[in-house]
Amino acid sequence: MSHALPADGEAPPEPISAHAFKGEVRAWAERIGVQPAAVHIRPMQRKWASCSSGGRLTFDTGLLAQAAVFRDEVIVHELLHLKVPNHGKLFRQLTRAYLRDGHVEATT
Numbered sequence: 001m002s003h004a005l006p007a008d009g010e011a012p013p014e015p016i017s018a019h020a021f022k023g024e025v026r027a028w029a030e031r032i033g034v035q036p037a038a039v040h041i042r043p044m045q046r047k048w049a050s051c052s053s054g055g056r057l058t059f060d061t062g063l064l065a066q067a068a069v070f071r072d073e074v075i076v077h078e079l080l081h082l083k084v085p086n087h088g089k090l091f092r093q094l095t096r097a098y099l100r101d102g103h104v105e106a107t108t
Helices: 018-032 061-065 068-080 089-098
Strands: 038-042 049-051 056-060
Touching (some): 018 056, 056 068, 061 068, 068 089
């Protein structure tokens, strides 16, 4: 997956703190109705995030410098795995329902 880059002439988004990012995760978790066992932020080599079978979410530190819309996509994607462990039809429908404004879904 490619990084979300600003359009030509646009300034890159201001990075947010890890604390603020975890606040975004908590807000989305409440909205979706799930409770992650733990939320971690660390450098990841090949993906933006992961969700363990025990409910532990790990996000790449690079997300802190991404646009809010893209962060939301990744956060929602991982939180939905606490409800649906695969990328099947139900998962895709829920993703679209939570991210209605039409931006492209992130894949991890």
